[in-house]
Amino acid sequence: MKRLLAVAAALLSTAVLAAPPAPEKTELRYQGWAGQVTYPELAEDLGYLAPVKLKWVGNTISGPQDIQTVVTGDIDFGGAFNGAVAKLIAAKAPIKSVIGYYGVDENTFHGYYVSEGSPLKTARDLIGKKVAVNTLGAHHELMLREYLSRGGLTAAEIKQVTLVVVPPSNGEQALRQGQVDATTLGGVLRDKALERGGIRPLFTDHDLFGNFTAGTYVLHTRFLKENPETARVFVTATARAIEWARATPPAEVRARFEKIIAQRKRNEDASTVKYWKSTGVAGQGGVIADAELQQWIDWLVKDGVLKAGQLRAAELYTNQFNPYLGQQPGSKVAAR
Structure with a gap:
């Protein structure tokens, strides 16, 4: 009995030591x-x-x-x-x-959309136009600027593309009412807009970076x-x-x-x-x-x-708290 109690005590002690800190x-x-x-x-x-x-x-x-x-x-x-x-x-x-x-x-991405009959087809076509984004200095703006840069626009020409801050839920409406020439749409808002028809993609962030x-x-x-x-x-x-x-x-x-x-x-x-x-x-x-x-x-x-x-x-970052560190294949961000 004493031996069993000793073994049980040892196991309990090990479990306590192995428990993560609170x-x-x-x-x-x-x-x-x-x-x-x-x-x-x-x-x-x-x-x-x-x-x-x-x-x-x-x-x-x-x-x-x-x-x-x-x-x-x-x-x-x-x-x-x-x-x-x-x-x-x-x-x-x-x-x-x-x-x-x-x-x-391929399933989750943001697209930059124009009306079905819009003459906008290339990056250069956006010069002098208005594009709706949810906020400045974030995902939508930098993806747009990357697209414009890859399209051969100079810094001065890129500045001629006007960014209009519009809440994500209002982007489709702003496009359909002609308040902007193009709008960003992602996820559920994109899919709902496409179901209604009358719009087409100009480019997507998946097109740019995979x-x-x-x-x-x-x-x-x-x-x-x-x-x-x-x-x-x-x-x-x-x-x-x-x-x-x-x-x-x-x-x-x-x-x-x-x-x-x-x-x-x-x-x-x-x-x-x-x-x-x-x-x-x-x-x-x-x-x-x-x-x-x-x-x-x-x-x-x-x-x-x-x-x-x-x-x-x-x-800028640390992975020290992530239990999956070392188990993942790595990002597929395209090299510039």
Whole structure:
């Protein structure tokens, strides 16, 4: 009996030693997206985030606004297009990317659309025209500028293309009413617009770069220093949720999203969920690749915002909390 008790005590001691440290914070404040389910929200619903819980403080319509709110300390994590992340860090913002959360593939992408009868067919045709984007300095603008640059436009000519900030949900309407000559549409908003007909693509971000992770979640550097175990729980749970969504039949993922939206009771329209097709995330579990950030550092250098060598991609992110590090095939961001 004494021997059995000794063995049991040893096993219990080993289990206690093997248990991961408790998270320093058990509540994470964040902004959501109306009618959508984020991967941290999915992670919480799947039980991956426990004992940490999410606290919704409102919705955002812009990645740059979301990560700026992390800087001010009003939320604990936020996500944005990698170009916006690089630009904010270049401005000395104390944040760091910790996991990729959205991207581009053959099923999930943003297109730049014109009316069916529009004479616009090439990059040069956009000179003097108006293009709707959701915000300045983010995904939509930089993809458009890349398209214009590849189309042979000079910096002076690119400046003649007017960007009009329009909420994503109003982009289709702005195009159909002639308020803009082209508009950006992605995901469910794109698919709904195409179902109605009368528009056609000018180009897509998938045409430009193929498959790549486009945006990352960031945490404040102070948060990372003071709450490393909470950061580990957050990244691990989000990574697992991304892989769950990747491995699960899309119909089942959509059903889960609809259930989450119904349960949170935010008086929102969940009809767009039926158009969800894929995560778009290139790296397994959202592991970040250098090229996914270096691409946009190069843009900032090209625009004169940064000096060559002033900022390196490795300074903008960390994969240290991601359990999938070393297991993923790498990003497919096209080399420039």
